[in-house]
Amino acid sequence: MKTVSPKEETPFGRFVSDFFANKVATFGFLLLILIIVLAVLAPWITPQNPYDLKQVTVMDSSMPPGSEALAGYTMLIGSDGVGRDLFSGILYGLRISLTVGIMSGVIAMILGISVGLTAAYVGGRTDSLIMRLVDLQLSFPSALIALMLIAILGKGVDNIILALVIVQWAYYARTVRGTAIVERGKEYVEAAACLGLPHRRILFRHILPNCIAPIIVVGTVQTAHAIGLEATLSFLGIGLPQSEPSLGVLIANGSQYLLSGKYWISVFPGVALLLTVVSINLVGDQLRDVLNPRLQK
């Protein structure tokens, strides 16, 4: 199947060529890169800063795609009900959505890895206790837990991230524990223990690197999940503030216009969210296939 001779390949090189062997995954990857670049560059490429209320005027409200704003620029995909340029609004919204998704994913990952590794390595009662806690949390729908947490914590980007971390850590903990338990029984760990290496070194230098593959897979899936969850919370009006809309807020605002014929107000933010989540999931799926040794020849 492979055209390059195995001897010239580094492991990373093989990973890259495996990954891009799938056209759909390549498309997803390129789309994701494009979305991230657009989001990062938003302040320099959008005609309007939608969070600066000085630049937004209600006189521009509900204009169809291609209209000219009072300030002179063209609103490529129209404006929303309070006069925000939708193109600018979506790119800024993407920044928030991606920040929330990635930040909460990374923090939850660190937390979940620590807890999962501890559970697997210590075993016994600690393990049971932690895993029952994980079971308990996973038995509730994550949207429900996030809703309750936001109700307690209050609105704001930091609180959303905190809520999403609390919702997500259990997934990482369970994955890491499962893999780590397998690894713990292997000879190289025994060997390391015989050498008298400290626990911490065995955990983080020996076991953890061998658990990385599933963590990466769970990480991408969870990031997409977190972005969707943030949009859900914002859609329900308990996520981010009205004047600094994330994609969820934009979609919620647009949903009021669904029957009115002003389709662009809800459709374009919805498409943006869809493309983001789909691209991350495509990348995640392919990572899972490539990194799973059982699926490889």
Add this chain to the structure above:
Amino acid sequence: MPNVKLLTPLIAGIVTAATMATAQDLRLGMSSEATSLDPYFHNLGPNNAIARNIFDNLVLQNEVQSLTPGLAVSWAPINETTWEFKLREGVTFQDGSAFNADDVVCSFKRAPDVPNSPSSFGTYLKGKTVTKVDDFTVHFTTEGPYPTMVNDISTIAIVSNESGCDATTKDYNHGDAAIGTGPYSLVEYVPGDRIVMKRNDNYWGPKPRWETVTYKPIKSGPARVAALLAGDVDIISGVPTVDIAHLRENETITLSQGSSNRVIYLHLDQFREKSPFVKGNDGGEIKNPLIDQRVRLAISKMINREAIVERVMEGVATQAGQLLPEGFFGVSSKLEVMAYDPDGAKALLAEAGYPDGFKLTIHGPNDRYINDAKIAEVIAQMLSANGITTAVDTMPRSVYFKRASAGSPEGLPEFSLVLVGWGAGSGEASSPLKSLIRTYDKDRGFGASNRGRYSNPEVDALIDKALVTNDDAAREALLAKATEVAIGDVAIIPLHYQVNTWAARKGLKYIARSDEYTLADGVVPE
């Protein structure tokens, strides 16, 4: 027993669903739901509307809030401090018991004292004593003259001495106590889903129009419109402004619109030296600029009311210059809508010592008034564009009103700039003047919703005098004068009067009401 209670509505629900809708059945899709069937629990539009179907008041308000006889056939002051009401004879409650003065006396006793009431009727009843003279005559006495007696009395539903006066709010919600003399009697109440009523065949007034009436709450605007278009309901209240244009072109739908008694306005913190949501441009604390009349006036001038009405409300609202729309008793004929004048506003700000403005947060509800969150955001745009950098924070009404009225650590109003609305339940200007403008006085029930704590002895004196002036013309002049002084002071900043829209399927229409209530008998054939 609890099992039976659970099962009954379930079975009834299946039966209801199975019954085909006929011309005698009315299904209403409501933008907001009543919080209880207890007519005294919560002085809230949807609750009062449901109560008006099941109960009668001594005096009723028609669609423009003019007073008409209800359970009382006539009324008149018999001396400076006493009003006499003659009651209607031969009226029976829906359980068959007869209506007489005992029901009136006990109703007025229960009305102000319902436990846990989020907003009670006490404000209409403070200082009034009701006594039975004979079976069909009651006297209301006050310490001094009380010209708005009939308006106040018209807000109170009459419950039954036998089943209603000693009942709890729970008893009403279970239906055991929800027994009135009104045109419809309760069949079932499933909170969050429906309230079903049937015609009261023994009604004393004109024959109620519908055999059965079902109120269904459908909170989401597009879902409500979709339900109407799909024929799941016959009429909806609170038509979203963005949908009015396309519904108007739809030949299968009839729209009705009516100006309401509700003004949407801003309160400004005028009682704190340092206001919690006012900051200097560097983010540090500054002396509260909203105490300065020039700053308040500047803010009012920064607001382009025409833009709000045209762009946010889609033309379905009227710009406001005072507390009640034209035509209501006690409004001023001299006040005009504050003109949009950004240059004048900037000059005023500079004169007051804020040439570079300051920072401010506007707070508002996001599920109470028509387009409330959008209005808050647009006002923030307008202030930001003119030097007052304004942030927006909107929240559900369940959280919002508590914080807006008493959310600070000291139990005072928490916010600095507050978006709210006020519907004049009594249908005349003393209602907003007493509640929003007069100096806060908990014991006398004044200023209960004065969230900016505006206080001006001159206005207080005018209001107090109006409240004890029996001569209508003199009282109207006093109310108008009080309004003029308060608006001149920028006690509050009026934005617009709501216009309410109902949409019905072809063949029906709704007689629009200024009090915003959706009543079953207001739905008539086209």
